[in-house]
Amino acid sequence: MTGLRIALRVEAMAWRRSTVQHLATPLLVLLVPLASVGLTALARSGAVGGAGAAKLADYATGDLATTHLVLAGQVLSVAVLIAGGFAVAATFGQPLADGRAGAYFGLATPRGTLALARGLVLLGWVAACVVAAVALTVGASAAVAATASTPFGPTAWAAAGRALVAGLLAAGLALPFAAVATATRSPLATVGALIGVVALTQVVVLVGAGAWFPYAVPSLWTGTGGPEAAADVGGAALAITAAVAPVGAALVVVQWRRLTDV
Amino acid sequence: MDSALLLDDVHHVFGGHRRGARPALSGLSLAVAPGEVVAMIGLNGTGKTTALRVLTGRLRPTAGSARVLGNDPARLPVGAARRFGHVVGAALVDPALTVTENLRVAAELHGVAGAAAGGATSAVIERLDLLPWAHTRARALSLGNAQRLGVACAVVHSPAALVLDEPTSALDPRGVVLVRELVRERAAAGAAVLVSSHHLDEVARVADRVLAVHGGRVVGSLDPGGAALERNFFDLVLAADTAGARSPGAASMPTGRVA
Numbered sequence: 001m002t003g004l005r006i007a008l009r010v011e012a013m014a015w016r017r018s019t020v021q022h023l024a025t026p027l028l029v030l031l032v033p034l035a036s037v038g039l040t041a042l043a044r045s046g047a048v049g050g051a052g053a054a055k056l057a058d059y060a061t062g063d064l065a066t067t068h069l070v071l072a073g074q075v076l077s078v079a080v081l082i083a084g085g086f087a088v089a090a091t092f093g094q095p096l097a098d099g100r101a102g103a104y105f106g107l108a109t110p111r112g113t114l115a116l117a118r119g120l121v122l123l124g125w126v127a128a129c130v131v132a133a134v135a136l137t138v139g140a141s142a143a144v145a146a147t148a149s150t151p152f153g154p155t156a157w158a159a160a161g162r163a164l165v166a167g168l169l170a171a172g173l174a175l176p177f178a179a180v181a182t183a184t185r186s187p188l189a190t191v192g193a194l195i196g197v198v199a200l201t202q203v204v205v206l207v208g209a210g211a212w213f214p215y216a217v218p219s220l221w222t223g224t225g226g227p228e229a230a231a232d233v234g235g236a237a238l239a240i241t242a243a244v245a246p247v248g249a250a251l252v253v254v255q256w257r258r259l260t261d262v
Numbered sequence: 263m264d265s266a267l268l269l270d271d272v273h274h275v276f277g278g279h280r281r282g283a284r285p286a287l288s289g290l291s292l293a294v295a296p297g298e299v300v301a302m303i304g305l306n307g308t309g310k311t312t313a314l315r316v317l318t319g320r321l322r323p324t325a326g327s328a329r330v331l332g333n334d335p336a337r338l339p340v341g342a343a344r345r346f347g348h349v350v351g352a353a354l355v356d357p358a359l360t361v362t363e364n365l366r367v368a369a370e371l372h373g374v375a376g377a378a379a380g381g382a383t384s385a386v387i388e389r390l391d392l393l394p395w396a397h398t399r400a401r402a403l404s405l406g407n408a409q410r411l412g413v414a415c416a417v418v419h420s421p422a423a424l425v426l427d428e429p430t431s432a433l434d435p436r437g438v439v440l441v442r443e444l445v446r447e448r449a450a451a452g453a454a455v456l457v458s459s460h461h462l463d464e465v466a467r468v469a470d471r472v473l474a475v476h477g478g479r480v481v482g483s484l485d486p487g488g489a490a491l492e493r494n495f496f497d498l499v500l501a502a503d504t505a506g507a508r509s510p511g512a513a514s515m516p517t518g519r520v521a
Contacts (some may be wrong), residue, residue, distance in 0.1 A: 003340075006370045013367065017358035103354035103415075105319045106335060108343045108373030260336070262320045 003109045007117030010109075015121050020090045024083045025129060031079060032133035033140045036072040040064065041144075058223075064148060065156035068141035069134075073163030073222030076130060077170045078198075081215070084126045084174025085194035091118055092178040092252065093187035102262045115182075115256035119175055119249045126174065130167030134160055166218040169238070172245025173215055178252040182259075205229075214241040264332065265293035266423045266454030272316055272326030274478075286312040287323065288478035294454040296422065299445055301465035301486070302458040303495060304475035310458040313475070314350045314427050317456070331423050344373035347421035349429060353412025357401035361392050361411055364400055368415035386414045390440055405432040413441055417448065424448055424455045430464055442468045462491050474498045477506055 015021050042048055043056035053060075059067050092115075095101040104111050138160050142152045181190040201215040205225060210216035211232040218241065219225075221233040272290045277283035287309045294300045302310050315321040316328050319335030328335050331342040338346065354368050365386060369379035387393055390410050395403060400411060409432045417424065426445070430438045445468050449455050459465050465472050465486060472484040474495055481502040484494050 002375075010367045010370060013363065014356050014359065017356070017363075019358070099352040100355075102315070102318070102320050102351050103349070106330070106338050106343055106346045106348060107354075107371045108340050109371045110340075114371075260320070260322045262315075 003113045004117060007109050007113045008120065011114070011117040011121040015091065015118075015125060018090070020087055021125065024087060025125075028079060028083045028126075028129040029132045029136065032072050032075050033137040035075045036068045036137050037140050037144055039071055040067050063153065063155055064150045065141045065145045065152040066159050068137060068144070069156050069159030069163055070223055072134060072137040073159065073166045074219065074224045076133060076163055076167035077218035077222055077224070080126055080130060080167050080170040081173050081198070081218075082194070083129070084122065084171050085177045086191065087122050087125070088119075088174050088177045089181050089187040089190035089194070091122060093181035093185065093190045096182065096185040096262070097187060099262070101259070104256075105259075105262070110257070111259060112253045112257040115178070116249060116253050119178055119252060122178075123171060123175065123245065126171035127168055130164060130171060134164045134167065137163070162222060165238075166222045169241050170218045172242060172248075173218070175245045175248030176251065177248075179248060179255055182252055182255040212237055212240070214244050217241040264295075265329070266296050266331055267294040267317060267425065267456050268292070268327075268329040269313060269317055270327050270329075272313065272323045272328065274312060274316065274321065274323045274325075278324075286478055287316070287326075289326070290475070290479045291326075292456075292473055292480055294423075294456050296454050297449055297452050298471070299449045299455045299457065299469045301469035301472045302456065302475050302480075303460065303462060303465055303472060303484075304458075305499070306460075308476050309478040310475050311350065311427055312478075314348075314425055314456070314458060317425055318348045318350055320350070340373065344419065345422040347372065347416035347419065347423070348425040349412045349416045350425060350427040353409075354415045355400050355408070355412055358399060360397050360399050361403070362387065362396045364411060365414055365418050369418045372419035372421075374419045382418050382420070386418045389444060390414045391436075406434055406437050409433055410437055410440070413444070417444065420451070420453075421448070422453050424453055426455070426457045428459055429457060430459070430461065438464065462495060466491050476502045 039056065040059050043059035048056055059071060104114055141156065145152045177190050177194055180193045181187060184190060197215055201213065204210050204213045205216050210220050210225065210229065217233055217237050220229045223230045269290055269292050272287050274287040275283050275285045290309060290313050292300065304310050312321065316323045317330065317335060319338060322336060330338060330346055333339055333342045355364050359367065362383060365383040366379055369382045374382050387396055390413065392410060392414060395407055400408060403411060413426065413429050416426065430441050433441060445455055445457065457465065457468065469486045472486045473480045474482050474484060476499050482498040484491055488494060
């Protein structure tokens with residue numbers, strides 16, 4: 001347990017100082033409220049016509065605050081996976097690519113413990129970003145709603161809760177890419193795999209199997225595919241999606257314990 | 263006396279049984295006792311770094327065994343890991359952290375707890391004269407200072423067994439002297455130290471024994487105090503090449519053949 005505590009402190013310090021964290025945190029935390037409030041305003045302004053108007057049609061009507069928070073959930077479920085995937089690619093893939101991982105051998109803190117701590121720190125960071133992004137969106141939405149003299153009611157709070165859960169589920173979906181980074185020993189290959197999974201998710205949703213595909217679940221559950229698709233996502237699918245993070249963490253810990261030829 | 267660092271008849275082939283498989287070690291054996299500094303010298307590509315990777319647990323050999331303080335380095339128990347330090351290739355250094363932070367992290371990961379980690383950090387900063395860069399991020403250091411930091415991270419916990427691959431390759435003359443003195447101090451404190459180097463003058467000053475590595479194995483030992491270290495080294499290499507050319511199947515070993 002002492003080893004894990006040390007590893008968590010060391011990994012947290014390293015992640016706090018990393019360039020990837022410095023870039024990703026403001027992007028993730030600020031993009032979500034800006035996109036949610038901005039796109040809703042754009043949809044209701046009548047300034048967008050043609051295909052753009054059709055895309056934004058779902059956000060042009062309905063309770064203002066609820067629309068903000070629904071949109072926040074939809075943006076979060078994709079943005080968190082991308083940001084988390086990049087973070088995992090950098091933190092697990094780069095030391096293996098540049099040889100620094102060789103220095104993790106023969107330490108009093110075992111490599112598996114370091115890998116677990118690295119995954120937990122990243123998970124904690126993404127979760128904190130999700131909470132901050134939802135909180136900022138709630139604040140921005142409440143301010144806009146007050147200006148427009150519309151209520152920030154229970155449906156808005158429910159959408160905020162769903163956005164929070166969807167964001168946390170998406171955060172966990174990034175962890176298996178640590179295993180990809182370890183297997184490929186390449187951050188670029190990991191990003192390639194991330195893009196591949198996002199593309200595969202589109203195909204799975206198109207053929208109608210998205211409600212059971214973990215990488216589609218957060219997005220569908222927040223209404224990206226419409227209300228019917230959201231209703232198709234049940235508790236079992238959410239539980240399977242939530243299980244991806246511990247499975248990914250366990251996999252990368254085993255991989256790091258067995259590392260060789262580094 | 264038991265060896266603190268041991269490689270026993272280690273063979274390794276990169277690529278296994280596939281076409282283009284490349285033999286790197288061919289029965290390399292060496293032992294380093296506590297309080298002793300042993301230097302490995304050899305030409306490029308003759309197996310020195312591969313041997314050190316086996317000894318630090320980073321590479322499982324095709325055959326043979328490695329021991330660090332009596333343990334398999336690939337599964338080093340915590341108690342032994344607290345007494346082991348190494349720099350082979352990239353050091354335990356995060357470019358985003360400062361010199362002080364890196365040393366503190368290295369101390370903690372090597373098992374030095376709490377306030378003792380702070381004390382060990384300060385001591386090694388002073389010992390390797392890193393104080394002017396104590397709050398500089400590692401990525402901003404010159405190559406030489408970065409190498410000194412890497413060595414500092416490997417010794418911050420005062421290890422009883424130490425493996426250093428080319429520890430002075432990027433250092434200025436003052437840095438070379440600092441690392442040489444540090445290595446001798448560790449040995450005087452009872453540590454077993456294995457150093458690999460291309461620099462014959464340097465190993466002559468730091469080592470108690472010098473092993474010549476060629477064709478993936480130790481081909482002889484040299485007296486570090488001898489007057490003609492370079493001449494004797496090349497004689498050993500030439501003798502190994504000549505013997506290798508006579509023996510069937512030797513052509514596949516990389517020998518870095520001397521003209």
